[in-house]
Amino acid sequence: MNRTMSIDDLRVVIAVANQGSFIAAAHRTHVPTSTVSRAVARFEEAVGVRLFQRTSRRVSLTHEGALLLERAAPLLEELGEVIGKLSDDSQVVAGRLRVTAPMVTGAGPIGAALMSFAEANPKVTVELSLSNAVVDLVESGIDLAFRGGPVEGADLIVQRIGSVPFAIGASRSFVQRELPRRKALDLGALESLPAIIAHPGFVWRFRREDGTVREVQPRARFCVNDPRVAVDAAARGLGLVRSPPDLLAAAGLVVLEPARDVGKPEGRDLFAVYPSRRLVPKRVTMAVEWVARALAGPESPRKRPARS
Template structure:
């Protein structure tokens, strides 16, 4: 495959080729690596010239690997991962974590507990820089070049490790006006009454799930009156009298002004927060330490991450 064995292959060119092949786009590879698109294009062209083969098919709409490019990608990508792990392992032998920590988290959780923990972590470790992306979309760790994700479960991705951090209990609530008008003044309601009442939802089209005392999960289709993917907005809508809301219990309690409800179907099913990272052999110290800092700020955690550094 090599046309000129005496010419040294630049590992940087190989890394940029792998990024383009994985992303099927020069522009996406540029965003992932932080290298200008023109530089990425020149690096791939240089690698093709050194090897004497075409590695990528290029059209106006898509970039795809040739047979030779696919074989190189299959061999080179794992080797580059191993090299990165070795370098990070060498860096981890130092007392202080260092490097860039690229993280994604849901909007609400990320802006609250996760965000506060990472701010404290960055303040305590000046050699670590943090890039936190808040989105409710599930970003690919590999394609986006992310070190760590905080996700509300279940986590269905392959090739990742998911570590449970804490539970997020849910609750039902409504304004006093809705309780009086739509629930007959009752705080404990049956399924039929709840299904008829106007509802504020955070996941339009999805049923509400309840865990009964017998351990059976039962579903109910809410009568959607108002929908907002951000639970903070949903709680505000409930406060305005637009309907019964199902949201994180902590958020409902903090809002005040809402009446806590019970349903005969059981307890509203809660969610769980997970730390998710690529399932490779070595996990950089900055990632391990960041997970621990976030875990400590969760419900039932010691919350000491805001006040002191964790042991090394």
């Protein structure tokens, strides 16, 4: 006796019992009559008893069939209600959202966007951790990460959400001392003047008008992996710094224009990254969309109604 029973087959059996006909049950369940007949036969084989008496004119329940209908039909209805509630609950944006983001963008536009996301979705608890380190999302229990490109990982979903622009800056005293007569930074100045960089050997990338990229290795004067500290070092006159323009402006630094043949400082693509799994929580996908809209501007995500 085969003990493997299908819920779908049970639904068909109950439809036949309620309709009193294979044909009527087929109409009710929107499947061919032959499919109904096979489903009933499979279920009878699984339970090991005959559930229906069949004649050429009518279908009636056996004693066992009537008992099944009495006991199983309410349970099946209750199961449907439970599954429906689970489906409805999955559409509610709620739960804990653990996020990691880089120091500067996390404290800036990403952090601001996540704050407005939390305001619009009061059932979501956001835990934002700022770090430039690349952590294992699954091992660390992180739902969502924002990272600068490039991003690799076969087990990750990676979505570009925008880019961070960069500019070259220095303090006014540094410009007066090192660049008194220069209107633009040529290649020689970029390679010879002291600079604040992320780590020894770090290169600055410049994109020229023809689309080609030039890599320049500055002369390291001070190394630090936090852009905010790097800008502070430049404000003290220690050297050139490559940073987002808003940080340069906030520190009162002078933005220096590279020579035309050098190109423009290349920005850095920003990506949303989350573990690859079949069912991604709605709070994750909504947070990604929210931050992407905030970075794109000019429309504020506060103006968009929360989905619930």
